[in-house]
Amino acid sequence: MDTNHRIRELINRIARLDAAHSWEGDLNPAQRGALEYLVLANMYSRAPSHVAEYFGTTRGTMSQTLKVLARKGYISEESSKSDKRSISYTPTDAGRALVSVSNPIAVAFNSLIPDEQSELENALRHGLQLALKVNGGQSFGLCKTCKHYDPQGINGFCNLLSVSLSESESNKICVEHKEVASGAS
Amino acid sequence: MDTNHRIRELINRIARLDAAHSWEGDLNPAQRGALEYLVLANMYSRAPSHVAEYFGTTRGTMSQTLKVLARKGYISEESSKSDKRSISYTPTDAGRALVSVSNPIAVAFNSLIPDEQSELENALRHGLQLALKVNGGQSFGLCKTCKHYDPQGINGFCNLLSVSLSESESNKICVEHKEVASGAS
DNA sequence: TTTAAATAATATCGACTCGATACTAAATAC
DNA sequence: GTATTTAGTATCGAGTCGATATTATTTAAA
Structure with a gap:
């Protein structure tokens, strides 16, 4: 094991x-x-x-x-x-x-110290990315971390769909999300 | 969020x-x-x-x-x-x-660097413990981290069940496991 | 342009999950 | 020596889930 x-x-x-x-x-x-x-x-x-x-x-x-x-x-x-x-x-x-109702599991993780929380989130996200790479699945991330995101205008622009993004749209999950190449191996 | x-x-x-x-x-x-x-x-x-x-x-x-x-x-x-x-x-x-067949998710997490792996495991385990505390559930840990474990004899002894443990037994999950008081808040 | 192939969503099927409830039998408490 | 608790099940109904087949619609190719 x-x-x-x-x-x-x-x-x-x-x-x-x-x-x-x-x-x-x-x-x-x-x-x-x-x-x-x-x-x-x-x-x-x-x-x-x-x-x-x-x-x-x-x-x-x-x-x-x-x-x-x-x-x-x-x-x-x-x-x-x-x-x-x-x-x-x-x-x-x-x-x-x-x-929007509070959840026992989320509450439990809320009791971790902030450093532990962010380490955990990053490691999970990293692991998920690797798992998706094997599966060939989409990442479903937010516009701001997407390679199609262009920070022009008020809330940015999506180069793939050719649309201006609203405040709320750019903070939501997108199917077309492609992680911008970074430290992720 | x-x-x-x-x-x-x-x-x-x-x-x-x-x-x-x-x-x-x-x-x-x-x-x-x-x-x-x-x-x-x-x-x-x-x-x-x-x-x-x-x-x-x-x-x-x-x-x-x-x-x-x-x-x-x-x-x-x-x-x-x-x-x-x-x-x-x-x-x-x-x-x-x-x-025992290999699993895509386990393989993905295997690609994380060792430090990230152990941080992740510890944080998840910690979060789980906190969640169980809310639920009043059992921890289901291994003998060696149990307060009923007594390291006498060859492979230790369980003070709760009053039995000597075999090598394989002491490395398995137990219902009666009680986490020995440690840093877990 | 007219067929051919791909895509989006659904219906249907059968095995199974899941909580809820009700039940049996055995162990424990009082 | 009865009451209560505990361990495991059967049964029910709603729903998951992959597999398969079907209908529209769109896109590609000839």
Whole structure:
């Protein structure tokens, strides 16, 4: 049993403990995860296929979860004008309220000293990046760390989508995010 | 969105990616988790209720998962002589073979530099301890870090169960584990 | 331009998870 | 010697999940 197996085991166990709490309040862990993603994602990243890729699951599976979430009234469906095949989900006020409640796992990690917290976040993020590289998955980061981000104008500009970004958009998760080459090996 | 929420989000996302891989080879994530636990746990810690507590789920749910695992031939059931209500599961050779295959997530974290790995492990373990304290759950650690551990004899002695430990036993997970008071706040 | 191939979302299927509830049997308390 | 606790299960209903197949729609190629 080496270090990386123990790390994986710890991550899985903490996630499972979190999942156990996650049942409170009309949602199951998969639904809660999807809803939390939708709250954090920008308007170009809220299609079923995007949520599916974020969680490493299939479109079919995520499609069902999102339909349930919509039926429960926590997200609303909106079809795209430019591509009639595409749809996008937006959290409702009820949905936003649900994800904003305090969480025991987050509270526990809040008790770590700040240095430990930031070390932990960086190491997890780094490990995730490496895992995604193996999988060929997208990084789903924020505009400001993206190679398509151009800090022109008030809140920057996306060179890939050719749009000016609003304050809130540039602080959200994007499917198209490509980590700008840095120290990450 | 503060640091501890981002940490929780990262942990959940990595676990979900791991779960997606976990479907390979005749097992689903819950079954694989339970099997992995049973491989690591000592002989006093392999009852359905122990596995259930480890993962923060109910006895009923875990009972079903273990029955499936037994039906598939990856674990074998054994009833206790001292307490006729109790049973204990032991991984079969087929079960052990299944959990020893290399894992993409573990491989990814293996690429972190050693310092980063140990920092990560410690911080996760610390966070988990704090989360368990809130939950009132058991720590499920190894004998050597347990307050019931007495380093007498060849491989030590357990003061709680009043038994001499074998080499392999003292390196396994135990339900009765109580973290010896240390720097953990 | 008209077929061909790729893409987005969904429906359906079967095995299984999961919490909740109710139950049996055995051990422990009083 | 009865009451209560504890260990494990069966059963239920909603939902996950991968697999597969299907429908629209878009894009590429001939």
